[in-house]
Every structure is written in C-alpha cells, then in structure tokens.
Amino acid sequence: MATESYTLERFIADLDRITREETSAEVVTERAAPLLARLVRQPGSIPAEYLRAPAGRRGRFMLHRAPRFNVTSVVWRPGDRAPAHNHETWGVIGVIDNEIEETRYRVSAGAGGRASLDVLRVMRHKPGDVSRLVPGDEVHAMHNPTGRDTVEIHVYGRDLAGLRRKTWADDGTETPLVSPKYLNC
Numbered sequence: 001m002a003t004e005s006y007t008l009e010r011f012i013a014d015l016d017r018i019t020r021e022e023t024s025a026e027v028v029t030e031r032a033a034p035l036l037a038r039l040v041r042q043p044g045s046i047p048a049e050y051l052r053a054p055a056g057r058r059g060r061f062m063l064h065r066a067p068r069f070n071v072t073s074v075v076w077r078p079g080d081r082a083p084a085h086n087h088e089t090w091g092v093i094g095v096i097d098n099e100i101e102e103t104r105y106r107v108s109a110g111a112g113g114r115a116s117l118d119v120l121r122v123m124r125h126k127p128g129d130v131s132r133l134v135p136g137d138e139v140h141a142m143h144n145p146t147g148r149d150t151v152e153i154h155v156y157g158r159d160l161a162g163l164r165r166k167t168w169a170d171d172g173t174e175t176p177l178v179s180p181k182y183l184n185c
C-alpha cells in the first residue's frame, strides 16, 4: 500500500463519493483531510505547470470545478498575504511545498459598526499538513512569511466565483468580498 500512488483523479473520485454520501461539513472535511494529505505528499500527483507562479503574480489554477466541490492549486510568493476572510462553505487546504502561516479568528459585533476580531490561533502548516475549514471556524488570514514560494491545494464545498463573502481589515472594518473571478482562498 505504501508504494501505491494516489492521483488527482482518485482524489476527485473519492471527494465525489464523499460529498454524495455526506452533507455535514464536519464529516466531509474529516473524511477529506487524510485523502488530501495523501495527495499533497504524493510526488507528481499534480502536473508541474500548476505548481509554479506566473511571473509577477500569485499562482491560481483550477484543477477541478464541479457543483459540490472544486479543487485548485495556489502558489503564494514570498510575503504574499490574504487578510481575514470567510468562505461560506467547508474547505480543506493541504501544503505541497514550503510552509504557510494561517491565523484563525472569531468575529463578533464590535463598536461603531466595526467587527471585533479575536485571534483563536496561529498555525504554521508544513508539507503534508492539512487545515480544515468548517462553518463556525472558517475565518482566516494567510501569509507566506518565508523567502520562497509556498504551494498548496485548496478544496471548497462551493464555487467561490460570485459567492458573497466578507473580508476584514485589522481594525475590524468589514468589506464585501465578491469576485466574478475565481478566488482560490
């Protein structure tokens, strides 16, 4: 078993089955996380052209787009950040190469129409690690604090294009996050 390869096609087939069998975000991510861990640890499971950032831009590549889930690769360049944001769905994020810093927040109503963001935890994910996003605990910020590119696979339970989401500045100012373009984070 240890030498048996795990492919993107098998991962997609497994996710297809899991998301037919389960609707609970908790259960879906619990079952998907070890499979994603296996995928990101498998050398060559994702074609190399989807693991490199184009010159001067963050890498974002759609690997599978379907009604119940989608799979993308993301390449964060040194210093790249995504401020605190929500997802309105479940997610699993696995690291292929290098590392990423993820900060989880609890958002509550603050004074003056601003939200109050409390840091729940700050995590440093390394190759093979998988982070689960489950509604109720899915507001996060991402940062590549290292000097080289970080490569990840992101899986979400909804298509993020056009989805009405939110992002928050450090002072709690809330901004709608809706993009006609597919955002992978």
Ligand SMILES: [Fe+2]
Pocket (backbone or CB within 6 Å): 085, 087, 140, 184, 185
């Ligand atoms: Fe995100």
